[in-house]
Each structure stands twice: as structure tokens, then as C-alpha cells.
Amino acid sequence: MEKVQKPSFIERFLQLDRRIIYTLVALAVAIPLLFPLGLPIKVTPEVQSVYDMIEDLPEGSNILMSADFDPASMPELYPMMKSVMRHIIRKHHKLAITVLWPNGPNLVAQCIEELKQEYPEWTNTVDYVFLGYQVGGAIVIISVGDSFSGTFPKDYYGESTDGMPIIKEFNQLGQADYMVMFEAGNSGDWWIVYGTEVHDVPVGGGVTAVVAPMYYPYLQAKQLNGIIGGLKGAAEYEKLTDVPALATSAMDSQSMVHALIFVAIVLANIFALMLVGQKRRQAREEM
Amino acid sequence: MKNLIRLAASLVVVLILLLCSAAFSQESDVELPEEPAAAEEAGPEALEGADIIIGLEPAAEEVPAVEVPLPSYVTVSDLPNDDGTGIVVEFEKAEGETEALTYTVSVGAGPDGPWQEVGSFPATKKWKEEAGHYYPAFFWFQKGRAGVSNNIHLFTIQNLSGNVPLETGVEYFVKLTASLDGANRDYPEILSATPEEQWFDTGRTNVLILAVLFGATVLYFIARARRDPNLFIRKISGLDAVDEAIGRATEMGKPILYLNGMSSLADLSTLAALNILGRVARRVANYESKLTVPCRDPIVLTVAQEIVKAGYTDAGRPDAYNADDIFFLTEDQFSYAAAVCGIMMRDKPAANFFMGYYYAEALILTETGASTGAIQIAGTDASTQLPFFVTTCDYTLIGEELYAASAYLSREPLVLGSLKGQDMAKVFMMVMIIIGTLLMTFGVVFIKDLFKALG
Amino acid sequence: MQFLRKQFPVMLAFVMGMAMFIREFVPSKFSEQLYYGFTDWAIVIVGFSAVFAILSLLHHHMNKVRRRVEGYGYSVITILAFIQMIILGLIFSVRPGTPAGWEYQWLFVPMQATMFATLAFFIASAAFRAFRARTWEALALLLAGLIVMIGRVPIGEFISPHLSTFSDWIMNNPSMAGFRGIILGVALAQIAISVRIIFGIERTYMGGGD
């Protein structure tokens, strides 16, 4: 039994060079970004309820949005913010946007610019106001309970907020019919404790996958009416609004990589079992 | 040394007695409230620690268009367990309370105002049960404690409008207003209270008792270990690997890389990691291998230098110590990781030690280390990163084992005694969990409240 | 002198430890001042030690340059990058809109995000190598890992619609039980090490010798 030959295919697969895995992972991420596969996405009830809330409000209702994240959480939160904002524009709701994180405003500005190209009739100071960032965290939230124009004397673009048409009807947290917050940390706790609970405003949250477990207890306690969690939630919202975009293709990437890892692990285990069988057979033959 | 421990132990006992007496003196206030005559009318459930209790039926002088319910009595008192910046309004649920009813609390400097609104809430919110820290549930024997489920509203006032904190020792007057469908009705009495600071936080009584209990157990077993140094401690698998890895590095003539984790010295796992570093340094010095320790925290750097130097000195090789081998990289998580990966790929250490606390970068480090073929030994209590250490390292000290290893390696009877004490505390805890679960299954629920952390 | 070297540090650790321990049970204003006073002082100490740490970093790289070890040119890059950053940072501060802020946004952040993103590669290769059913324990690890992994993405729905429910169940029950056990054990160990430090039984951190 002089079989000291090249390792078999099975053995080579089990010792697969890690660089091949890296290349496959990179391809599995990049290809769906270029050509979205459109894998089916099942909408979960907690995303559906955020959608239903915005959908069922009468046209022209007041909605407050807070974007409390920075570029590090952009892959997950930006796509969901964009599709929620698009939904609000379609329903002709009035929108006020605040930011509690210092590095967040540029992302919101970028999102507004992109949506304005889709909906040129969407007008600043009439349909929406972008209040920008204000230091203070929880204090800002307490303060918007009093007035937006007092807390944010100037909007993001440096215009005075006092006297804007939208501010005349919508100048307080309490006047909001709904609030959506996008959270990469714990600012959402403040919104719930100091804001929406105090003024009895229903609120839904878009959160990163990492902080999602922190927010689910609020959902159970009905302090949040819905949660859009991570990329998956963003993709579900894109499906609901019928505009597949970044999150949908990113979700395809996710599925591809997960499938790749899954298949690789299953194959490796089958091969390893086969190898054990082979060795046993060889041992028996040698006896 | 012995005397120091004794002195310390007696000091602790005295302090605890003091604190307990403080606690109970406060308790006695609570249990024997000087009930004003009016409280009799209010019913049997007079509220504890109240400065003023008024029990008049709301005067119905003018009948409003909508019948706004009012609570039958209201009390205002100092907020317990605080630093003297809060007062608290308590009142029993009014008859006929609905969701639409709103209560508004206003504060004034005198009985006639001027009034500042400090809070307004619907009648479905702000229950006494939710105010855990100030009214600890484990004092279930307190009056008004049992069976109060959502019967008493409790509103704490710690700020005036504009976020002005209340001042200690100043009397504040409080007005309660109920509103329903646009109609308002004031509670007929204006009540007052004075914020006072407390010197013992009854909300943490259970923490203190457990701290003393566990602390005393550990100290007792340390004292016992001094008399009988042959305590049995089972072998911790993975510790032999430490010696093996050092030996292999020496054979191969390659350096050893030791990381103390990503956290600062405020984190106890960093101290455990540094303890193990001391032992590793002593052995490395015997074997004459090179020990590289890149650090992330400035203070950890200085302590690590001191420890390695001591290890080399103990091994009789102070000349082999080179302070430049224990160096600082940066405090930024990922540039630290990149630099350590660079060291791994270029110096190709034969053994990598990852001890202490880690964040997401853990897998970058261990995968790069695995690709260079090093023996990798990890020890961490970072539960989010444990899965990655367990799957990519040759040996992993899981959670408590990290601390045990630092004690085990020292082989000092005193430290081993503390391991024994730790085990006794564990037995106590397991027994409590089993008893508690059984009791709760048979309907005795208060047992759980004894172990509630109230923040 | 011997007292200052040996006994005094042990006593100081005891006094500090006890003071901060007792403080935790006192809600008064004084106790709050004590806490913030201590943490403020600790910040100052860390500030000084940071100077020491930076000297260590520079010394390490200067040494490489002086001895002309292989790749000493890269050490020059580190030294130059550090010096220009600290000068720009101290003069113009590090806010957005300053040169240091620009470097932060376009050099620091992308490199940080990239290092973070390499985890996607590493997690895949680690899963491939580690998820092998060599023993029964490894089989438990493998099954739990595969189910939770695939239950989180839409393709899990193809395999079985109950997969995501089952993966949530694993996270919320056996997995939570495991981590609970770890945390309880770690908490006890931390209590024991605290007691040893406060009572001066654990003194490794002070070094030894002289």
C-alpha cells in the first residue's frame, strides 16, 4: 500500500488555503452589489407596523425623524432612512429632521439631495425642515418638547427656522403624529423616556443589528410601535415601498456570503467524514 | 501582614455595623410615622415617611361641567435615598380614573405660588412600583408595600423648569391639578416638603450584605489557607500549555507575544492578565527567550514594564530585561490591531498570548496569528469575543478560568485560598438559585425581590 | 524610605479601595464629589502617563531607525505621521474643517473601517476551519452556529420557514443560559480579586524587587 501520492481532492479541500475563501467572500459581496439578484424577502411584523403607521396617517400629517448615527453605521441605517423618507414624501407628510450625533448631519443632507432628484416638487421649509445637529443629547429632546424653533434657531442650511411655513403648524414634539428614529446607540432611550413617552407620540425605530436587542424590550412594552432592524429590516422596508435599492442588494450579498459559508462548512464536514471512512477502510485492508 | 488583615476586617465590621444602624434608624422612621390625625380619615394605608398627610374629601364647591376625579389624599415628602435634591408627590389612584385624565404637578416657593409646572402625565403612568431605587421592593415589610399594585401614583421632582435643581434644606410647595376634557380641578390643599440628603442608600442594602458576605468568605478562606496550605484545587486545562508554548518558542529561537487586552486597569480582567504576565515573564527569563508586550493603555504599559522587570529579577536575570520590548502602540483599537498583525507577520512569534478584555479586533489578531502557525493561548471574560477565541486558539481560558489561572499560576497558598472562597460563594449562589426557583414555583415570590439590583 | 516603598503603597490601595467602596452606598453630595474628584484625578494621571507612553512609542521606533534594522524606513513614517498630526492637532485643534480634521476623515476613518471590515474575511475562514464535527462538543458548536447563521438571512426561509424561529430560540434559551453562567462566574472571580487587591494580598501590579 505505497500510496504516498499527492493529497486527494478531499484532503486538499479540507486544507483549503484561506486566501481562496477570502476571494470567494469578496466576490460573493461584490457581485450582488453590481447585479442585484432580488432574492425573496419576507416582511416581518415589526417592520410592517412602521410602514402601516406612515401609510395609514392622513396625508399631510406631521412626522418627526431623528437620525442619531454616524458614518460607521451608514451601511445599515442610511438605506432604511432613505426608504422611510421616500415613503413620507410619497404620502405628502410634513417632515422635521433632527440629529443628535455630531457626525450625522452630512449623511442626512446627502439623503435629502438624492431624494430631491427623484421628487423635485418636495420643498424645503414647506414640506420638510432639516433642523441639523444640536449639542446636549437628552436636553435637546426635552427642549424640542417646547419648540423646534427655540431649540434650533437656525436649520442645517443656516436659515432662521422661525417663521418657516412648516414650523407654523409643526413646532413641537407633541404636535407630531408619528416619530421615526434611526439609532446606532442609546439616544433612542432618551427619545422614549424624555420625548415620546412624555408627549404621547407613537414612535418607531430603525436600529443597527448590534443595538437591536436593546430596543426589542421597548417593542414588547409597546413604547415602540415597530422596529426596522439592521440591513434585513432596511431591505424589508425597500420591499414594502417597492423601490429595491442599496439594502436589497446588500441583503443579496449577505445571503450569498451566508450560503457560501454554509455550503463550505457542510461540504467540509461531509468530506471529513468520508476521509475518516476511507482511513478506516484502508486500515482494515492493511490488517 | 496578618495584623493588617485583622485590622482591616475589624474596620469593615465596624463600618458595616455603622451603616446598618443608619439604615435601621431610617427604617424606624418609616415604620412608625407620626400620623397626623387627618391620616386616620385617609384610611388605613397611611404612606410612609410623609411630612404631611391630608385626607380631606375634595371639596365640591362648584360643580364643573365635567366631573374631574381627584385622588382622595395626596402626600408630599422628601425623596429618600438621594443627595438632597428631590421631593416626591404620592397620591392614591382617584376613583374613576381613565386614560383621558391627566395630572399636572406644579412647584412654588411659597404656598401661594408663583407656580411652575414641572410635570404632567396621564393617569395610566407613574406608579410607585416603578420607583424601585427610592422605594426598594425588598423592604416588603414596609407599610403600604404589600398589595399596592398600581394603586399609588408617585411623581419625583428633582428639577424645576429650565433644569434648575432643587436645593437641599429649602421648603417647596406643591400643587396637584387633574384635567379631563379641558376641565381642570386643583387638589384643595397645597402641600410642602424639604429635600434632605441621606447617608445610606437603602436601595443598595442587598448589595452591601452580599458584598460583605462574599468578601468575608474569601478572606476567611485566605486565612485558612495560611494555616493549611495544601488546599485542593483541580488542574485547569490549558495552563500546562503555557509552559509548553514557552518551551517551544525557546526551542525554535522565536519570540513570545503577550497582549494584556484592550481595556484599562479600571477593568479587573486586565489585572488578571498582568498577573499571568508576571508568571510568564519569570519562565521566559529562565528559558532566555524574548518576550514582546505591545500595550494599548498608557498605565497598563507602565505596570507591565514593572511586572516584567520584577519577573526577570526574580528569575535572577535582571540583565535580560529590556524596557523597549514592552512598548506602547496607540490607544486606537484598529491601528493597534493592524500594528500587532504586522508584528505577528514579521517577527513570527512562536507563541501568542491573548489575556484580558477584547473587542471586535480579537478575531483579526487570532486569525493572523493562526496563519503564522503560532501556538495561541487566550484567556478572556469578554463574552462577545469568547466564541472567536475558542474556535481559533489552541487553548482558551473561559471567563472565570482567566482569574483562576492567575491565582493558580502563583501557587501562593493565600491566593489559592481565595479561589476556594470563590467556590464557596458559588455554592451559596447555586443553592440560593435552587431554593429561590423552588419557592417561586410554589408561589413565594418575594424571595426574588431580595436579589433585585435597583441601580 | 523602606516604608514608602513597601508598606505605604499597600496602605494607600486599602484606603482608596475602602473609601470608594463605602462611597457607593452613600447617596449624599459629598460622596458624589468624592467619586468625580477621583475620576478627574485619574484622568490627569492618565494624561501624564500618556506622555510616558508616547515617549515609549517614539523610543521604540527611533531605536529601529538608529540601529538601521530591516524596514526602518517604515518607522520613519510612523514618527513623521505622529509629529505632523500632533502639531496640526494642537495648533488647529482636531475639529472638522481643520487640517487634522481632514486627515481624520480621509486617512484615519477609512483605514479604521477597512481594518474592521477585514473581519468579514476572517470570520468566514475561521468558521470554515473551526466548524468541524471532530467531537460531540464541536458538533454542538457547529449545529448551533449553522442554524443561527442561516436563520438570520432570507435564504433560511428556503430551507425551512421555522429556521429563524428556531435560531431565535437558541439565542434566547441555551445560549443565554451559557452566557449567564459565564457572567455569574466572572462576577464572583472579580469580587475575589477585588478583595485581594483592597486587602493587599494581591500585589503583583506593584512589581517586586527593590
Next chain:
Amino acid sequence: MTHLGIILLQNNGLLPWQEAMGTFFTEGGMIVVGTWIAAGLTLFMFSFVYKDNPFFRFGEHLYLGISAGYLMSLYFFNNMKPKFFYPLMPFLDASGDSTLNLWVIIPGILGLFIIFRLIPGWGWLSRITFAFYIGGFTGISFPKVLNGLLLPQFYATMQSIPWQVNSLDSAVLLLNSLVLFVGALSVLVYFFFSMEHRGFIGGVSRVGIYTLMIAFGASFGYTIMARISLLIGRMQFLMFDWIGDEIVARIGSLFHGG
């Protein structure tokens, strides 16, 4: 130099040269330059997963220097200025919030003890600093471990066991509570050091090991998605911010037959 030192310490909002820079670093050309540099460095840093190479080595050393410099500046502005220099020299703080507090000399001396390590024979002084710092933080964490770690987990583990089984749902509830109870206890037994793991104890600790393995596997599988999101984020930067939407769309359409 002293003059510059004073200016650094002063707290008066924007300095004249900061105003003069205006939006130079936040608009237009510098963003294009930044995007290209960022894209290049992204590729440099990624290259090390293949193998060590001069590009990664360059990036790694640059990153090290920049992060150390950046964090030291932050230390200065966020720690030393408000906590040390202003209390010593309150007149430098233009906001007027600082008051003279000479007590900060003590931590200053303790901090100097650490720097004295550079002087041979003076190193032992730093032990006093370690004792102060470690003793204090240990005293802080001791009760916090109980309050924040031990008690909450303890409290959560103590649950009544729902014995009455009359439907599938209630059977699941019973199973869940048994799994939590047995799992947590068996892991604790696994961490038992005073006894050999044999017999009954050995059996229970085996259960503990299985519980741990399931926990680690599940947590591993749970994290994969978050890590891949990070790679997607970087890929999107390279493909859309750097190369540009249009080119990517055109490449995409080539394969779509469009």
C-alpha cells in the same frame, strides 16, 4: 513657544487662522483628493489578508502614527486642558467656567511619578501612583460588579417553573425555563475548582460544556451578518463613492445584456 503654549491653552472658540481656513477642508477639491487617498489606503489595508506586503506595511505605520497623534491631541483638549491646566490657571479659560483648584497638583505629582520611571532608581515612586489608581478603581468596581453584573443575572435566573402543561405553548414555556435553569447551573458547576470533575459533578459539568459550546456557536453565527455588513460598507465606498455610480452601472449593464 510660551506664547504658542498660552494660545493652545486658551478657550476662545475659533482661532483667527481657523476662520481663515474656512471651508477649504470641507468642500470641493479637498474632498476629491480625500476620496482618492481614502480609496488607496482602503486597498492598502485590505491587501494584508493576502499576505504582508510593503503597501500594508506603509499603511499600518502611517495609521499608527496618525492615530497616536490624533488621540494625544484629544487627550490634551479633552483631558488635560479642562482637568489640569484650567483648574491651575483659570484665567486661561475664556468661558469663565473654571475656578482655581490647587488640589489637582496631587494627581499632577502622581502623574509625574510615572514619568520618573525614566530616571534610574526613581522607578519605585510609580508604585504609589499604581496603588492610588488601582486601589480606587477596584473599590469602585467591587460594588458595581455585584450591582450591575451579578445581581441582575442572578435575579433573571430565579424564575418560577411553569409546571402546568396543557398546550404546546405551555410545554415550550416549561422547556425554556428548564433549559435556562439547568444550563446556567451546569455552567457554574463547570467553573468549580475545588473538586475533581468526576461522578455526578463530572456529569453536570459535561452538560455545562455542551451549553457553553451551543452558546459560542450561536453567538458566532449571530455575528457573521454584522461583520459582512462592514465589508459591504467598504465595497460600496469603493464602488460608488470612488469609482462612481455611472461606471459601476455601466459595468453592471454589460453583464445584464443592457
